[in-house]
Amino acid sequence: MPEISVRGLEMPESPIRKLAPLAADAKKRGIKVYHLNIGQPDLPTPQCGLDALKKIDRKLLEYSPSQGYLSYREKLCDFYKKFNINVAPDDIIITAGGSEAVLYSFMACLNPGDEIIVPEPAYANYMAFAISAGAKIKTIATSIEEGFALPKVEKFEELINEKTRAIMICNPNNPTGYLYTRREMNQIRDLVKKYDLYLFSDEVYREYIYTGSPYISSMHLQGIENNTVLIDSVSKRYSECGIRIGALITKNEEIRKAVMKFCQARLSPPLIGQIVAEASLDAPESYYRDVYDEYVDRRKCLIDGLNRIPGVYSPIPMGAFYTVAKLPVDDSEKFCRWCLEEFSYEGETIMMAPASGFYTTPGAGYNQVRIAYVLKREDLQRALTVLQKALESYPGRVEED
Template identity: 55%
Template sequence: MPSVSNKGLSMPESPIRKLVPFAEKAYKQNKKVYHLNIGQPDIKSPQVAMDAVSLHSLDILAYTRSEGSEEYRKKIANYYKANNINVAHDDIIVTTGGSEALLFAMGSIADVGDEVIIPEPFYANYNGFATASGVKIVPVISKIENNFALPPISEFEKLITSKTKAILICNPGNPTGYLYSKEEIQKLAKVVKKHDLFLVADEVYREFTYDGVEHYSILQEEDLAENGIIIDSVSKRYSMCGARIGCLVSKNKQVINTALKFAQARLSPPTFAQIASEAALKTPQSYFDDVIVEYKERRDTLIKLITAIPGVKIGTPKGAFYCIVELPVKDSDAFAQWLLEDFEYEGETIMVAPAAGFYSSPGVGKNQVRIAYVLNIESLTKAVKILRLALEAYKD
């Protein structure tokens, strides 16, 4: 029988989605499942974006340019300028989600066997993108005890070799919610300049920051023009995950020209989704103001309820809408599956994302889960109550 590739065999399962069959089984048992496992906001997408698609005047659903329509890219550049990020439309390639932007970035800056340093825990799909690109992730561990702050720069420099091509961060972070300060960004900028590396920043949660702290982008550092690459997406910003529109942004022309070849190979990003995403740029600031108030209330509620559970630790997120929670269990994978298969309270249970998949270091994060606080306050409160009762009942 023909065999599949070693690359395919080594592709990691998604810690976010691999428990779906057990959730489906729970549905068939008429259980209600509260989804704390996936960053699918329950916030409505902007009406202006939905209207743009329903009211379109296209006669033919044609290809767009491989780098995305020029009009849309000019409007994206204006959005960045409003956020103190000075880029032009030809510094931008529109992609099929932030995922494709990450793949284009890895393909453009690294060869098979090259290394990218990433603070962990990190967005689980970085493992998959690295495997698909033949790139080795070199982790530098951040810890829940200091709220997943940036590790000392000396820890990064210990890991830099002739194979190192980039440092990759997510800011604000998924899965930790950590928000890098301006000073931390400047420290990273200094080290990539010193060692002639790229600094890749996944900034898809830029709008979601709390406690009066503003997001600071890597491309606000003017001397990172040749070293900086931003990964971005409309998915979370406008609650438009299904649009699958993102972008890669860099002032390094060689990076853009190289990424464009990858974009040409997949032809073009989806036309309707670009129409919706272009219209979404008209979303008023009041939309984001309301969303931030809502997410901050959810965050504060979650932290209050979680910290009241004996033996549980939680990192306090300063951005995005995720946090890492450390549980008094040996194996969060087994616990997450047990929640769906064997536990219920008044016909309800919860689904969480085991955190080991957000690390590349073997054995780390085994007693942690990622929680996405994308549910309304009432549902979030019920979900944490179920978690507390489940931990009381669970036998490791």
């Protein structure tokens, strides 16, 4: 039999999804599983988006333009103005989810062997997209003790060499919920400008910021407009993960020309998804406010609850709907597997994402998990009870000195 490609062998498993078969088996045994592992919101999609889906009356489901429908891109420009992000329709390319936007950014801007600096822990699929493009992720460590704040400039410069081509950030961050400050964003801008790097900025969680501070987008950073690629998606904003609609946004015409070649090769972004996403832009302000308030309440419920469990620590996330928590366990992946395979409390268990999968540094995150607060408050409270009972029973529990 022919051998699998090196790329195929190097492609990492998703820390978010790889335990899914164990969860399915637990459910077959009659155990209720609280899914804290994946950023799949349970809040409703805007009614205007659902209505558009129901009212589709076409005799033909045709290809859309490779860059996405102009009407949708025009409406997106008005939406971004609310965040002081000023772009033209031609600056926007519609993609099959934010994932395709990241992949095409890498493919268009990086050569095989080029390096991307990414603060870790980081969204695990960045590594997969880099492998697909033949590029390499070089991580710069952040720590849970410091709330995952960005390291000093010197730490970045220690990694920069002739192969360094880009910096990638997620702001607000997945998996930590960290929000970069104005000072940190200016620090990144200065590095990008000094070394003439690309800045790939994943901003799909911008609607969920809990500090009251003004949001600092990569598009606000002056002097690096042609270096910046913004990644966006409707998945989290409108609870529309399944329609697979994202966007790649850049002022750099050469990047857009290169990206369009990949877009033309895959023909077009999803037709039905664009119809729903465009209609969802008409969601009333009350929709955004209600969703935001719900996440604020869930965040308080989860973080307060986690930090009341003996041996558990979570910093307070300032954005998105995730946190990385430290547990008193010998190995978080073993613990997560054990919860699904061997443990239940009153017929219930929990599923979390081992945080080691969000690091590339060997041994990092071994006792951490990423938790998504995408369940209603009552379910979060119950999941916290189940987690505490699991930690009390786990044979690999580790007590700190």
